Amino acid sequence: MSTLAHTMMTSARSADSGLVGPGELDRYPYAETPMVDRVGAPAWEGPEPELGRVGRRAAGSRGRGLHGQLVQQLGQMIVSGDLGADRPLVPEEIGQRFEVSRTVVRESLRVLEAKGLVSARPNVGTRVRPVSDWNLLDPDIIEWRAYGPQRDDQRRELSELRWTIEPLAARLAAGHGREDVQQRLVDMVEIMGHAMGQGDAITFSRADSEFHSLLIQVAGNRMLDHLSGIVTAALQVSGGPVTGCDRPNEASLGHHGRIVDAVGTGDGAGAESAMRQLLTVHPEVERVVPAPREH
Numbered sequence: 433m434s435t436l437a438h439t440m441m442t443s444a445r446s447a448d449s450g451l452v453g454p455g456e457l458d459r460y461p462y463a464e465t466p467m468v469d470r471v472g473a474p475a476w477e478g479p480e481p482e483l484g485r486v487g488r489r490a491a492g493s494r495g496r497g498l499h500g501q502l503v504q505q506l507g508q509m510i511v512s513g514d515l516g517a518d519r520p521l522v523p524e525e526i527g528q529r530f531e532v533s534r535t536v537v538r539e540s541l542r543v544l545e546a547k548g549l550v551s552a553r554p555n556v557g558t559r560v561r562p563v564s565d566w567n568l569l570d571p572d573i574i575e576w577r578a579y580g581p582q583r584d585d586q587r588r589e590l591s592e593l594r595w596t597i598e599p600l601a602a603r604l605a606a607g608h609g610r611e612d613v614q615q616r617l618v619d620m621v622e623i624m625g626h627a628m629g630q631g632d633a634i635t636f637s638r639a640d641s642e643f644h645s646l647l648i649q650v651a652g653n654r655m656l657d658h659l660s661g662i663v664t665a666a667l668q669v670s671g672g673p674v675t676g677c678d679r680p681n682e683a684s685l686g687h688h689g690r691i692v693d694a695v696g697t698g699d700g701a702g703a704e705s706a707m708r709q710l711l712t713v714h715p716e717v718e719r720v721v722p723a724p725r726e727h
Contacts, residue, residue: 498532502540503572505530510549510560511576517562521550547573574665590666595711597659598644602703604651606695613650617643617692624688628680636680641667643688647695684710 506526509515523537541558544550548567552558566573577586605613620643627635641664648660687710694702 498536499539499543502526502530502532502536503543506540507544507547507549507572508576508580510544511566511573511582512580515560517560519560521558521560523558549573569659569662571661571665574662575668578665590662591711594663594666595708597656598647598663598711599704599707601648601651601653601656602691602695602707603700604653604656605647606698606700606703608650608652610650613646614692614696616646617695620646621685621688621692624680625685628685633680637667640688647691 506515506521515521521541523534523541526532527534527537541550541552545552545558546567547570548561548565550558551561551565568574568577574586574590577583578590580586620639623639624636624643627633627639644663644667645660648656648663651657687706690706691703691710694700694706
């Protein structure tokens with residue numbers, strides 16, 4: 433039995449997780465699949481797929497109970513390719529495999545359907561959807577991809593997307609001149625500097641994440657604000673193309689400080705330029721962001 437399945441078994445066995453109310457279970461159409469049709473069902477037995485560090489850590493954002501753990505496990509299995517496109521997912525088999533109630537299975541599949549990973553149709557059942565249908569901007573999927581077979585593509589795509597989003601956000605933020613925001617940005621840079629001196633990578637990362645999220649939030653563009661989760665997820669994955677945020681050092685801290693100064697003086701062009709310098713890949717890494725690609 434896997435560690436996750438054992439945790440699920442010992443954490444709770446209630447048939448009612450409290451995630452749905454009475455009478456709501458039948459709203460999600462899971463066809464009772466005949467045994468003859470289950471030949472192509474997932475082979476649950478066998479070695480567990482390797483789970484990414486961030487994927488396990490991020491489970492708290494989906495809840496710490498059985499529901500969140502099952503979403504985590506199934507999501508990573510789908511994204512890694514262990515459950516390929518059009519594979520049938522039979523709730524009864526999932527429940528038996530992970531020793532959770534039908535309620536937990538259905539709620540978990542609901543979450544995965546909202547992310548575009550699975551689809552449920554009457555008389556057909558639940559099946560894994562192709563990558564083209566996934567919500568690739570979902571922070572959970574970003575993290576799962578970053579530690580799966582698609583890790584290189586995911587990290588490159590994140591770097592390119594950040595290059596598009598954040599310089600613009602820095603420019604727009606410089607035009608708002610809010611003292612409270614300016615002070616908060618200053619605070620984050622000070623925290624990052626102190627954390628770097630103490631060798632505290634976790635505190636540095638948290639302050640860095642808040643710094644970038646704050647810039648996007650005060651840019652005054654709701655569509656950019658909607659994408660702030662992408663930046664947060666990007667800052668939580670490591671490896672691949674290395675930006676000034678990935679390796680805490682004096683140069684990185686200096687770029688953050690220049691962004692703060694430019695935002696404080698209303699220098700949009702300066703804030704944008706400083707952000708581009710921060711997001712530029714270090715010289716020792718071959719790929720430079722943004723990198724042109726041949727199609």
